Structure formats: C-alpha cells, structure tokens
Amino acid sequence: MWRSIASNALTLMIVVVFLLGGLVLWGQGQYTDRGPLLEAICVRVQPGARLSAVSEDLVERGAVTSGKILRIGADYTKKTNQLKAGSFLVPPHASMEQIVDILTRGGANTCGTEIVYRIGVNSSSVQVRELDPGTNRYVQKAEFDPAADAPVPAEFTEMRERDDTRYRVAMAEGVTSWQVVDTLSRVDVLEGEVATVPPEGMLAPDSYEVRVGDSRQALLDRMQAAQEATLAAAWQDRAEGLPYDTPEEALVMASIIEKETGVAEERPQVASVFINRLEQGMKLQTDPTVIYGITNGQGVLGRGLRQSELRRETPYNTYVIDGLPPTPIANPGRASIEAALRPAATDFIFFVADGTGGHAFARTLAEHNENVAKWREIERQRGEAAGGTQTD
Structure with a gap:
C-alpha cells in the first residue's frame, strides 16, 4: 500500500512540475510575444510612480493583456525599481519585455510635449507642440512671438509646468549672430549672460535640445563648435x-x-x-x-x-x-x-x-x-x- 501511495505521490509531483513548467513557459511567451496594441501610444511616467500603477494603466489602454505578468517579468529581470520619469512612445504590438525596456532605459523623452524656440531670419517665435503617437508627427498647439506685448497662450503655461516637456532652440539658416544672441536673451528656460556676440558666420544652424537651467553661453559654444567642425570637414574636401x-x-x-x-x-x-x-x-x-x-x-x-x-x-x-x-x-x-x-x-x-x-x-x-x-x-x-x- 505504501508503495502505491509513494508511486501516486511521485506521479502527482511529476504532473505538478510539468504543469508549473508549462505555466512558466506560457507566462514567458506572454511576456515576450507581440502585444495587442494596435496603434502607438504615449506613456507618461510620473516621478516616483510605481510599476503596479503603470502596468494597470497599460492594461486599460490595451497595451498589455496582464499587468501581473508584466510585473513578474520586470521583477525577474530586476527592472521593477528602475522606472524612469518621462513620456515614452510605445509602438504597435510591442511586447511586455519591450515595454519594460522602454520605460526603464532612461534617456530623452521619446514623445509627449515639446516647446521650440525658433530663431528666424525675419522673426522669432515660440511653438508648443505635442507628438501624435499614431502618426509619429508633432501637432502644433500654440505659437506666439516672445518679443510681442501680448498674453502668453495658456497651452504654453500648461506645458511649462509638466515634468516631461522637452525644449529645443531651432536656429534657421541665414540668421545673424546678433539675432541669435538677441533671441536667446528671451528664452526663459536658459540662464546666464552672454558677454560678446560670437563672430559672424560661426554658429551652426540646427535644432538644439536644451534643459531648464542650461547656460546661454554654453549653447552658443555648442553652436560654434558644430560650425567649426562643418567648416573644417568641407575645407578638407574642397x-x-x-x-x-x-x-x-x-x-x-x-x-x-x-x-x-x-x-x-x-x-x-x-x-x-x-x-x-x-x-x-x-x-x-x-x-x-x-x-x-x-x-x-x-x-x-x-x-x-x-x-x-x-x-x-x-x-x-x-x-x-x-x-x-x-x-x-x-x-x-x-x-x-x-x-x-x-x-x-x-x-x-x-x-x-x-x-x-x-x-x-x-x-x-x-x-x-x-x-x-x-x-x-x-x-x-x-x-x-x-x-x-x-x-x-
């Protein structure tokens, strides 16, 4: 009798092991397989957010089928406590594994809102834009002249208060160095004085990402270094x-x-x-x-x-x-x-x-x-x- 009981217990244990193994394989497949998301979405992670809340938000938005499996997978890969604050673009059919990587990798925001300070030849402006995840294109929400004596759009004030808003200074081709310095003096996210206007021609027209508190002079130095590199390369290939x-x-x-x-x-x-x-x-x-x-x-x-x-x-x-x-x-x-x-x-x-x-x-x-x-x-x-x- 005891032999029979032992045999049945062993059989049961084997069945349980197989079931558990199958469950693990199924969960692993759920974690790594293509996800159900049909269109790209922008996921915003607040500073101090917990993975439990983020995972449930992903479930509600149709990005994942199970918040629990996502959390188990993140815990297994030791990423549970590595969430980065910001706004991140999650592409269609991203797996849970990919989503966890996107939300824990860090670096610059990949979607959300953006404020662009444009330095133009004839005028300058501030544009407030938001990425449309479906088209991966920015949609302009507001635009105004920072030099004009007019009320600032509410969209600008709202975006300035968000932690994940990105900032850019976009310098057009053909502007003068004086125009660049003059416009930068009104870019309110930058700090510091500019001692002298850089030599004419020595600033590279481009779009420069900046952060709140960056130095105006440091940005000008970046522009000048970029132009020096461009000129040197073109001269070498003349x-x-x-x-x-x-x-x-x-x-x-x-x-x-x-x-x-x-x-x-x-x-x-x-x-x-x-x-x-x-x-x-x-x-x-x-x-x-x-x-x-x-x-x-x-x-x-x-x-x-x-x-x-x-x-x-x-x-x-x-x-x-x-x-x-x-x-x-x-x-x-x-x-x-x-x-x-x-x-x-x-x-x-x-x-x-x-x-x-x-x-x-x-x-x-x-x-x-x-x-x-x-x-x-x-x-x-x-x-x-x-x-x-x-x-x-």
Whole structure:
C-alpha cells in the first residue's frame, strides 16, 4: 500500500512540475510575444510612480493583456525599481519585455510635449507642440512671438509646468549672430549672460535640445563648435583651384550664397556665379552684403535698397568694393558651406529671380537682360514694385 501511495505521490509531483513548467513557459511567451496594441501610444511616467500603477494603466489602454505578468517579468529581470520619469512612445504590438525596456532605459523623452524656440531670419517665435503617437508627427498647439506685448497662450503655461516637456532652440539658416544672441536673451528656460556676440558666420544652424537651467553661453559654444567642425570637414574636401586662401574666406562666400537663395539645389550654381565673377575680376554686386553694411546684422532692413545706398562706399558694399566683404554676413548652413567649397562647374555670371522661388542664370549680359525683363513682367503682373529698389 505504501508503495502505491509513494508511486501516486511521485506521479502527482511529476504532473505538478510539468504543469508549473508549462505555466512558466506560457507566462514567458506572454511576456515576450507581440502585444495587442494596435496603434502607438504615449506613456507618461510620473516621478516616483510605481510599476503596479503603470502596468494597470497599460492594461486599460490595451497595451498589455496582464499587468501581473508584466510585473513578474520586470521583477525577474530586476527592472521593477528602475522606472524612469518621462513620456515614452510605445509602438504597435510591442511586447511586455519591450515595454519594460522602454520605460526603464532612461534617456530623452521619446514623445509627449515639446516647446521650440525658433530663431528666424525675419522673426522669432515660440511653438508648443505635442507628438501624435499614431502618426509619429508633432501637432502644433500654440505659437506666439516672445518679443510681442501680448498674453502668453495658456497651452504654453500648461506645458511649462509638466515634468516631461522637452525644449529645443531651432536656429534657421541665414540668421545673424546678433539675432541669435538677441533671441536667446528671451528664452526663459536658459540662464546666464552672454558677454560678446560670437563672430559672424560661426554658429551652426540646427535644432538644439536644451534643459531648464542650461547656460546661454554654453549653447552658443555648442553652436560654434558644430560650425567649426562643418567648416573644417568641407575645407578638407574642397575642390581644387578655388579663389580662397583660408576657410574663413570660404565662410564669407557661403554666407552670401545662403542669403541669395533658399533653394537647396541652386546653391552650387549660385556659388559658381560668384566664383566666376571673382576669377574674372568682376565685382560681386550682391544686395545682401549691402544690407548687412547698413544693419550690421542687427535685425532686418524692412524695405528695399535705395540707389544712394547702392553707391555708398562701405566695407560690405560689393557694388563698390572688389572681392569679398571682410566678414560673413550671416550664419550659413552646411549646404551653403559645401556649395562654396564644391561649386558647380558653369559659365554663369548672372542670375535673377524667375518667379518660381528660384533663379534664372545667364552667361552673358544680353541673356541676363532678357531674364530681368521676364522677371519685371512677372512683378508687374503680380502688382509688385519693379526692381526691388527705391530711389531717394
């Protein structure tokens, strides 16, 4: 009898072991298999949040089938107490294992809200944006001019109070160093004074992530280091026979190219025009340099050039001086720097707007005059003032 009892007990133990093994394998499969989430969601983890609350939120939102299995898996991998505060994008069909990794990995937020301080050529603005997890695109919630005497949108105040809001400073191509420093003085998440305006042209246009309390000077240093690296790389890869003795001279040319066209594919052609003029001993004759001589880069002129200004002798009036002006006239982007150092091979020495946002290029003055006539007709049809200049 005892032998029978022992045999039955052993059988039962084996069955229990197999059942437990099967249960473990099933749970492991549940933890690592594709999840039920049909569309991406943004999961916000509050500072000090516990995994139990987060897991139940994931269940309610259809991201996982069992909060308990998620917690057991996180405990087994020793990640239960490693939750990071912030907002994190959970992709469709993410497994529990992937979700735990996303919520415990740390680093920058991958979704949620973002406040962008934009430094533009003609104006600056603050944009409040929120990521739409379904499209993985930001949706603008509000925008305002920080220099304007107007109430700040409620969305901005609300986002500023959230712990997971990210901040960016987005610097456009073609802005001046003075404009950058002036705008940064109104970026309220940054701190500290800027002793001097950085050299013109030596700040890299880009989007920079910043944190509350970051130094304005430290951000400018990042911008300058990035531009130095871009210029050095482009100079190393430059074409032969260019009319520049130093990288700084190439940067001056790049800034002129930047101000003359916003069409990316045109930049090598525009570069070729100015290089051809230099090589033929012609004056550059470009309006943006004249404007810089008037404004010193401190804001925009806001009107057309006067004939007297085109005749006035200043270090930046390329209708009067020979060669390049003494410094850049703006901060050029990478594409303009590369165009200045690897220009297109053309015979063009003239260009004028063609009415499409681009330019018509010409090899001779006769061709150029025909293009100018076409452009003036387009202006006339649009009801705009012909020529873009004013007389005194």
